[in-house]
Structure formats: C-alpha cells, structure tokens
Amino acid sequence: MMGLPKSGYALQNNFGNFIVQSTAMRSVFLFLLSCCIVGCARQSNEVHQLNTRIDSLGKELTHTYKPGLGEFMSGIQVHHEKLWFAGQAQNWPLAYFEIGEIKETLDDIREYNADRPEVRSLIMIAPAIDSITHAIQQKDPQLFKSSFVLLTNTCNNCHFATHHEFNVIKIPNTPPFSNQEFKAQHP
Ligand code: HEC
16 A cells, blocks of 8 residues: 555656656757757858858969960070170089079979970970080080080070071170179189
8 A cells, every 4th residue: 555656656756757857858959959050050151161262262373473485485585695694704603503593494384384385395405404504514615605506506496396486596795784793703
C-alpha cells in the first residue's frame, strides 16, 4: 500500500522530469540550430565579401600598367649605346653592368610580352650576349669590338625576321648622355 502512491509519485515525477528534460533539450537543440543558421549566414556573407574582393583585385590586375615590347626595346637601345662607350673606354665594370641590364630587359620581355609572337625570335640574341660577356670578362678590347658588331647585327637580324627591318641599329658615334662619365674613375 505504501508502495503505490510512492511509485505513482515516482512515475509522475519521472514523467515531469522527462517533460522538463525534453523541453530543455529542445531549447538546447533550437539554440544550436539558430547558432548554425546565424553562423552559416555570417559565413556566406564572408564568402560573398571575399568574392567581391577577388573580383575587384582581378579588375585592378587587368588595369595594371605593363610596358610594351617597343618600350623595352627603347630601354635596350640606351644600354646598347652605353655598352659601346663603356667598352671603348675599357671601363669593364660599367660594360658588365650594361650587358646585365640588357639581359634583364630580355628576361622582362619574355615575362611580360609572352603574347607577342615576335618574342619567339628572341633566342637568336643569346650567342652574341655570351660572346660580349666573355670579351668583358677577358677585358679584351678587340674581342669586345667584334662581339659588339655581332650583337648589333643580331639586333637587325631579329628586326628583319619580325618585319621591323625599318628599325636599323648601328654602332653609335657620340655618347648618349652628357651627364655620364664612361671613363673608369678608379682604373
Ligand atoms: C625578337 C627579336 C628582337 C631582337 C633580338 C631585338 N629586337 Fe628590337 N625590336 C623588335 C621588335 C618586334 C620591335 C618592334 C616593337 C614594337 O612593336 O613596338 C623592335 C623595336 C626596336 C626599337 C624601336 C623602339 C621604338 O619604339 O622606337 C629599337 C630602338 C630596338 N628594337 C632596338 C634593339 C636593339 C638595340 C637590339 C639589340 C641589342 C634589339 N632591338 C634586338 C624585335 C627585336
């Protein structure tokens, strides 16, 4: 007799607990679900912002200034000229610097003007560059002169091959700039 009300109470109590627990679980579940929804919304907002940023960076890149082949060639023209006067003055460190500038510009052409079909003919200049580099390293004025003639002829051969034969390069007569000394200062 004593057991019945107790177990009835226990049953009721268990049922009450169950309801309390299931309500608590539902709240936790709803809370977690809303966290997910808010989190997902925030995440998709961040993805959207990143996409917009990528788009605008892409637009910036297409509008970035890139020198054309003619501009690189004008740079090479100046270094070709300075190289001659450095070699004539037997200023080998300056000559080495100038041929280095020409090599760097040729690398830039390969990188930035890869879309120009003429760039495929650029390889023909390699033997002349090697020859003049060797002459500079040997500090040999005669070899420098013959290598410079070879270099200049190669410039013109490539202009010819790429239908720019009207751009004729020759050995210069006068130094290009009056404000630069070509003679070595510490021979
Ligand atoms: C790929 C082979 C090639 C080689 C090697 C080459 N050039 Fe050119 N050069 C060109 C082409 C192509 C143009 C025309 C570029 C353009 O469309 O603006 C040009 C243009 C030029 C121009 C005219 C630039 C201007 O806008 O007035 C000069 C100067 C020039 N080259 C100098 C040289 C010199 C100096 C050398 C050698 C040290 C040389 N080039 C080697 C292909 C070559």
